[in-house]
Amino acid sequence: MKVLVINCGSSSIKYQLFNMENENVIAKGLAEKIGLPEGKIDLKITENEKKVEVVLPIPNHAVALDKVLELMTENGVIRDKSEIKAIGHRLVHAGEYYNGSVRITDDVIMRLEECSDLAPLHNPPNILGVKTCLELFPGTFMSGTFDTAFHQTMPDYAYIYPISYDYYENYKVRRYGFHGSSHSFVAARVAEMLGKNIEDTKIITCHLGNGCSIAAVDGGESVDTSMGLTPLEGIMMGTRSGDIDPALIFFLADKENGDFNAVNTMLNKNSGLKGVSGISNDMRDVRVARDNGIERAELAINIFNYRLKKYIGAYVAAMGGVDAIVFTGGIGENDWEVRQKSLDGLEFIGVEIDKELNKTIFGTEAVINTRLSKVKVFVIPTNEELVIARDAKKLYDLENL
Numbered sequence: 001m002k003v004l005v006i007n008c009g010s011s012s013i014k015y016q017l018f019n020m021e022n023e024n025v026i027a028k029g030l031a032e033k034i035g036l037p038e039g040k041i042d043l044k045i046t047e048n049e050k051k052v053e054v055v056l057p058i059p060n061h062a063v064a065l066d067k068v069l070e071l072m073t074e075n076g077v078i079r080d081k082s083e084i085k086a087i088g089h090r091l092v093h094a095g096e097y098y099n100g101s102v103r104i105t106d107d108v109i110m111r112l113e114e115c116s117d118l119a120p121l122h123n124p125p126n127i128l129g130v131k132t133c134l135e136l137f138p139g140t141f142m143s144g145t146f147d148t149a150f151h152q153t154m155p156d157y158a159y160i161y162p163i164s165y166d167y168y169e170n171y172k173v174r175r176y177g178f179h180g181s182s183h184s185f186v187a188a189r190v191a192e193m194l195g196k197n198i199e200d201t202k203i204i205t206c207h208l209g210n211g212c213s214i215a216a217v218d219g220g221e222s223v224d225t226s227m228g229l230t231p232l233e234g235i236m237m238g239t240r241s242g243d244i245d246p247a248l249i250f251f252l253a254d255k256e257n258g259d260f261n262a263v264n265t266m267l268n269k270n271s272g273l274k275g276v277s278g279i280s281n282d283m284r285d286v287r288v289a290r291d292n293g294i295e296r297a298e299l300a301i302n303i304f305n306y307r308l309k310k311y312i313g314a315y316v317a318a319m320g321g322v323d324a325i326v327f328t329g330g331i332g333e334n335d336w337e338v339r340q341k342s343l344d345g346l347e348f349i350g351v352e353i354d355k356e357l358n359k360t361i362f363g364t365e366a367v368i369n370t371r372l373s374k375v376k377v378f379v380i381p382t383n384e385e386l387v388i389a390r391d392a393k394k395l396y397d398l399e400n401l
């Protein structure tokens with residue numbers, strides 16, 4: 001069974017075609033600069049490692065997807081689009097509506113639209129992706145996997161902000177959390193590697209990519225996570241600040257002639273590693289700058305590690321213990337120093353990593369704790385697309401078998 005996974009942004013579509021018999025990626029690629037005269041689409045075929053790239057005007061998402069299908073057909077990836085039995089969409093915000101993946105129906109689209117003001121940058125392009133696929137693949141089974149869904153198990157005292165309760169009742173202002181597919185994927189894999197039922201585990205999952213979040217997963221359920229109403233809350237990220245004193249917003253808006261938009265942009269796009277280092281949002285660049293003696297680059301890395309460590313400590317407390325800590329995402333999978341420094345000093349709760357082994361792990365699955373460490377520490381490459389494809393297949397099978 002072939003499942004197509006679609007991740008639709010405002011000017012790009014990432015796609016992966018899975019063979020669900022063995023969960024292998026048959027082909028994947030990216031259509032980018034949609035809406036511009038010089039768009040680009042690429043296709044990478046796993047079997048023969050062939051790469052195809054075309055540059056063309058891509059006026060809209062429908063043209064982009066149509067061209068992707070044409071490239072797949074021309075290059076023998078599929079005979080025609082009827083071979084694709086299900087499409088799984090990566091969707092961002094489902095508010096409180098869904099705690100798992102769902103079959104796409106008119107109701108789901110309506111609710112996604114309803115939640116657009118909670119995720120104005122993500123939900124509208126997600127909806128566009130769904131509608132485009134409905135046009136191009138009439139009658140094909142489609143499902144949606146939400147970034148927020150996994151965290152719907154948080155208890156109310158973890159998700160309600162300590163502000164006037166009216167705002168929750170009137171506007172659904174609360175903590176939602178994101179990166180749900182990634183946190184659930186790596187937690188499930190850790191339980192598997194521990195040889196335990198996930199119900200019997202307490203796991204802290206650290207997703208450190210451009211966006212960063214951490215979750216406390218107790219018995220397989222998210223009981224807390226660092227992102228909140230939006231992905232701005234929590235640990236420090238590439239361009240986002242993470243937690244700040246909310247009064248800072250009014251202080252700065254006052255200094256900037258009441259320009260709240262400027263403050264919003266600063267916190268989301270010019271803060272985090274980029275804002276503090278003044279160099280880049282990319283950890284690799286910040287590290288090179290630090291190695292060249294740029295002090296603010298060093299400060300940025302120190303803040304990143306310190307804030308991550310504080311959250312790890314908080315989640316050990318929230319769960320009353322921890323069996324395993326797992327690192328994933330571009331930084332979590334590749335940056336040994338972040339892994340070491342964010343866990344430094346946590347020996348008193350039983351966390352001890354093998355420092356030499358840790359230094360050798362880049363982007364592969366590994367157990368990096370010492371033999372005597374009470375808490376196990378893992379590096380696990382995340383695979384959000386596979387979660388989406390698995391859910392699409394599961395929902396398809398429920399209706400078709």
Ligand code: ADP
Nearest residue numbers: 208209210211281282283284329330331334335
């Ligand atoms: P996204 O959230 O966009 O999916 P990724 O998960 O790819 O992002 O993570 C991007 C981050 O991972 C960047 O900060 C990048 O510098 C970092 N990264 C990637 N490779 C390495 C590496 N070898 N060492 C340190 N950081 C890395």
